Amino acid sequence: MLNDTPPSQATMEFVTIDELVPQDHLLRKIDKTIDFSFIHELVKDLYCADNGRPALDPTMLFKLLFIGYLYGIRSERQLIREVQVNVAYRWFLRLGLTDKVPDASTLSQNRRRRFNESDVYQQIFDEIVCQAMRKKLVSGKVLYTDSTHLKANANKGKWVKARAEASCRDYLGELDKAVEEDRLKHGKKPLPPRSKKPETREIKQSTTDPDSGYMVRDGKPKGFFYLDHRTVDDRCNIITDVHVTSGNVHDSIPYLNRLDRQRQRFGFEVSAVGLDAGYFTAGITKGLEDRDIYGVISYRRPTHRKGYFYKREYRYDANTDSYRCPQGQTLIYATTDRNGYRHYHSDSKQCRHCPQRECCTRNVNAKKTVTRHVWEGSKERANSHRLTEGGRLIYARRKETVERSFADAKQLHGYRYARFRGQEKVAAQCLMTAAAQNMKKIALLCA
Structure with missing residues (x-):
């Protein structure tokens, strides 16, 4: 027999919000495994201690942002609308069924005026990595690094020609010393010192987002992009480093500095790294040898003119x-x-x-x-690593670690596009997305 649904839902029910959230919900697992108490102490100096109106709880604010990054909600206004009707979100934020949800402008103004000029996003990301380390989910022995592009919030047809400072490789000082020693060894006069005036080059600069870079790469779309240079640990795919540059910066330029940053910040004793062909430069291979790190780097055939000798x-x-x-x-x-x-x-x-x-x-x-x-020997030795049995095993893990991390970010966390304009704001987006991915991984492994 067919029954009609009652036209109204006026029945009073006595329930607790905890009963309405499934026991296996992701936010329950995150709440159980991640300690958010550090946030209050971290941002304390950004608030006035004894003046002004009562502030929105910073822990709630960042948990709000994490919900948006966890579920790929790109708009802060949409995020607030989702929190209003989603019981699990309210439970995670410690809000009752009838409690007022913060206004979207409160969220955005706090982000813009209080946090954008600070390094709080980097510190939050680092703390999540440290929590993963304390749970034995990070080894720091084998690291995989790659970059992916985020489409800038800019029209690729609106640009001007501009002069920009050329990207400086982080091993230039060592290279100059090696060149001087090599010339002296061959009986040549030392070269004059490099000009202190930075080198410049002509670029396409977006009039909408000048911090973005015009990217031209084989097999990639052309336009204004940002690059996220990400490092993932081998043990449980925890992201250990995120660094954002404009789209016209070569992958190899910031690599060694970011590797050193992880070793110093987290105390990693890195024994091996897996990299794609974009990192196969003499400077990178020499830097890895100097750090006693076994580098396994993909090989890309050099360009060749038909009819000439190789x-x-x-x-x-x-x-x-x-x-x-x-x-x-x-x-x-x-x-x-x-x-x-x-x-x-x-x-x-x-x-x-x-x-x-x-x-x-x-x-x-x-x-x-x-x-x-002058460092060609380092390249030849690094190239031989990929042909060994151990090198093949290390490189095979790239697709399961850093490449999968990027795929999850783009498919599930709204990572294909930059939500904001300006490198600092895009870096905040990338750090928060990576922290959300790490939280999710920790929760699923430890809850």
């Missing part, structure tokens, strides 16, 4: 510090440039009549030049 066909002889071309001619050392590359030149008299000249060089002076970095 560079690998020119054999290097370490004993004589020279190259030998496919036709047997010796290329001798000529100089070492500021970027750390040794130049080896052939004898133009022999090249001019060589039958394979068209496959080797079309230089008007009939001279072939081959370059070799």
Whole structure:
């Protein structure tokens, strides 16, 4: 028999909010495993102690933000509307069924005026990592690093040409020292010191969000983006570092500084790292060797002009510090440039009549030049790591760690787009998203 639903729901029921939240709800597990008491002490200095109107509880404020990042709610106004009707959200925030929910403007103004100029987001992220370490979910032995792009809140058609300071690699001082030693070893005069005036380059600068960068990469969309350089620990996929740059910064530039930051902040004793081909540079491989870290880095085939010899066909002889071309001619050392590359030149008299000249060089002076970095030995040793059994096992874990972390962030936590404009605000979004992912991982593993 078909029954009609009563037109109104006026029945009074005596329930507690705790009864309405399922025992296996994610927020129950997070509340059980994550200690949020540190937030109050962390932000105490950002509030006036004895003046002004009573403030919204900062712990509740950040738990509100975490709900938004956990469930991919991009709008703060929508977040408040969801809290009004979601019993689990109210329970997590310690609000009763009839308690008033904070206004969206209170949430946004606190974020903009009180927290955006501080490092509170970084400190919260670090504390969540420390809590994971205390639960033995982080080893700090094997780390995986990669970057992903977030589409900036900017129209890719609105830009101007501008001069920007060129990105500075964090190992330039060591490179200059190595170049000077190499030139002296070969009887060359030292190069003059680098200009103290920073190098600049012409870029496309967004008129909507000047902090974003115009990204041009193979297989990636073109436009204004930010890059999140993220590191994930091998044991339980806990994110241990988040660093945001504009979209036109190469992955390798901030890597060593961020690696050192993790070792100092968390006391990691890193034994190995897994990286993709974007990090396969002489500076990175030398830096890993100096830190006694086993680097497993993917290989990318270099660009090659059809009809020419491959560079690998020119054999290097370490004993004589020279190259030998496919036709047997010796290329001798000529100089070492500021970027750390040794130049080896052939004898133009022999090249001019060589039958394979068209496959080797079309230089008007009939001279072939081959370059070799002063730290090329480090690259060769790092390249051999990926061919070992241990190296294959380490690299195979990349897709299960950092790549999966990015996939979850984009699929479940609204990570495809930057919610805000400006690098500091986007960095806050990235840190809060990563902290939410870590909280979720801790809760699911420990609750």
